[in-house]
Amino acid sequence: MITISENIQLTPVLSTDAKFLFKLMKEIYPVAYSHFWTDKGDWYVNTQYSEENILKEISEENSDNYLVLFKDEIIGNFRIIWDEKLKGLTQEKQVKLHRIYLQQKTQGNGIGKKVLSWLEDKAKQKGYEVVWLDAMNEQPQAFQFYKKLGYKYHSHIILPFDLLYDAVRKMSQVYKEI
């Protein structure tokens, strides 16, 4: 267990948590992204958070996979990948924030900011120079959040998924020198 503040902790995702994580994301993801998808995001969640994929993710050596706790309740999920590089950035030591998702009822209370600040401090201590991530342009909450924390635009791609509406396909890579 990692303590970030009095009320916020991170605990590693274990293989026995796979079903729980799927259920949690079935709740969190559609609230923020169902309007992006013709099937309301079912395919994406079922694929991304299948037991098979979660087990694969937690077995990846360079990754840290966490559940986020607030006041002792699991309210989110946070994943980082050390040494995954963003094409076109020259820094040697880069870490990718793969995802952070918090339950809607806990959003806007500074939890995301504290978790990212913990990541940036930890990365800096380990000699890393850059944190980067992918953010969907048409999800203003997440996009504004990263902007506010000092992340800058680097590049973007247009996602090819069949079930994604055309208007929301743009995904930007943003980064911060730490």
Ligand SMILES: CC(C)(COP(=O)(O)OP(=O)(O)OC[C@H]1O[C@@H](n2cnc3c(N)ncnc32)[C@H](O)[C@@H]1OP(=O)(O)O)[C@@H](O)C(=O)NCCC(=O)NCCS
């Ligand atoms: C995006 C997310 C991680 C942000 O975490 P959070 O705990 O809600 O955000 P915080 O309360 O820490 O906000 C930090 C700063 O961002 C700003 N911010 C947050 N949401 C914002 C919004 N919709 N518009 C403008 N600014 C926003 C806050 O005002 C705050 O600034 P301040 O410190 O000056 O007050 C969280 O809301 C979430 O999980 N959203 C849904 C899932 C998602 O989109 N995840 C990202 C996909 S990888």
